[in-house]
Amino acid sequence: MKTIELLGILSAQPVFTINDLSRILRRSDSYVKTVAYRLGRMGFIRRIEKGKYTVRDDAxxxxxxxxxxxxxxxxxxxxxxxxxxxxxxxxxxxxxxxxxxxxxxxxxxxxxxxxxxxxxxxxxxxxxxxxxxxxxxxxxxxxxxxxxxxxxxxxxxxxxxxxxxxxxxxxxxxxxxxxxxxxxxxxxxxxxxxxxxxxxxxxxxxxxxxxxxxxxxxxxxxxxxxxxxxxxx
Incomplete structure (x- = not known):
């Protein structure tokens, strides 16, 4: 799945979890965690707390x-x-x-x-x-x-x-x-x-x-x- 397509899906919800990401990508937890880490490093998503992320900027x-x-x-x-x-x-x-x-x-x-x-x-x-x-x-x-x-x-x-x-x-x-x-x-x-x-x-x-x-x-x-x-x- 392309990054832009994935971000479009994630943007539909204010907060998403690693489990949400796993269901979307249908990949292993270790793979999904790597994806989340990379998206965060690129500034596409923000980590809120352990296991919770968002594409939003406003608290x-x-x-x-x-x-x-x-x-x-x-x-x-x-x-x-x-x-x-x-x-x-x-x-x-x-x-x-x-x-x-x-x-x-x-x-x-x-x-x-x-x-x-x-x-x-x-x-x-x-x-x-x-x-x-x-x-x-x-x-x-x-x-x-x-x-x-x-x-x-x-x-x-x-x-x-x-x-x-x-x-x-x-x-x-x-x-x-x-x-x-x-x-x-x-x-x-x-x-x-x-x-x-x-x-x-x-x-x-x-x-x-x-x-x-x-x-x-x-x-x-x-x-x-x-x-x-x-x-x-």
Whole structure:
């Protein structure tokens, strides 16, 4: 099989394995490993980790194929959905089971275990279909995992580009009181009705920004400590 023909077949999938290559070439493992090595040396394919390769250059294209089940979320999903002006490096992935990070093409692919494993879909990104959180679930994942700056999650809520009814439904589905308080407070600052979340708000005060000190004015309605400048979000 000619190299150009082989690369055409391999390009149909974001990630392929040595076993995939063996099925295509119908040759021995040792032969296939030599082919993979040579293709890598020539720059036609990239090694992701042991036994896994790709013809892609972008970490996001391959990230949701390195663990099953998984989906792109957190700050990366906010970027893809145009809910942040920042460009986080690499890719952030939600997984059902713990997984070590991967360095690919000088970019870090990080994996965060989530218990709320729902609210994602498939979409086209560059030359690949990727699994990615819906806008509203990406915001919720950010707030539950706290692995994205608070300001970025808050900006997404204040952007006006979300389905706010869905956001409320999803927030209630998590059963998280802290999440409901933060989302409810921010939604009402954007003049959106968040009253359906009030029954989830307990009497304990929490910091609005989870990464800052518990110092600031207290909001009695949502039981949050306003410890960040909202006019700078």
């Amino acid at each position: 996001i294209e391959i990230a949701s194929y390195l663990a099953a089940p998984s989906y792109i979320s957190f700050w990366t999903a906010l970027m893809i959905h145009h809910l942040t002006e920042q460009l986080p490096m690499g890719a952030m992935v939600a997984v059902a089971k713990p997984r070590k990070e991967v360095m690919f093409n000088s970019e870090k692919i990080s994996f965060t275990k989530v218990s709320q494993f729902w609210g994602y879909t498939k979409m086209r990104y560059m030359d690949s279909d990727i699994f990615i959180a819906e806008k509203e679930k990406a915001v919720i994942d950010c707030m539950l995992a706290k692995n994205t700056p608070f300001d970025e999650a808050a900006k997404a809520i204040l952007s006006g580009d979300l389905d706010y009814e869905k956001l409320v439904v999803y927030a209630k589905k998590t059963g998280s009181s802290s999440l409901a308080k933060r989302i409810g407070f921010l939604m009402e600052k954007h003049d959106r009705d968040a009253s359906a979340l009030l029954d989830m708000a307990d009497s304990n005060y929490i910091p609005l920004d989870w990464s800052s000190k518990r110092k600031g004015r207290k909001d009695f309605r949502w039981k949050v400590i306003i410890n960040t400048r909202l006019d700078q979000i």
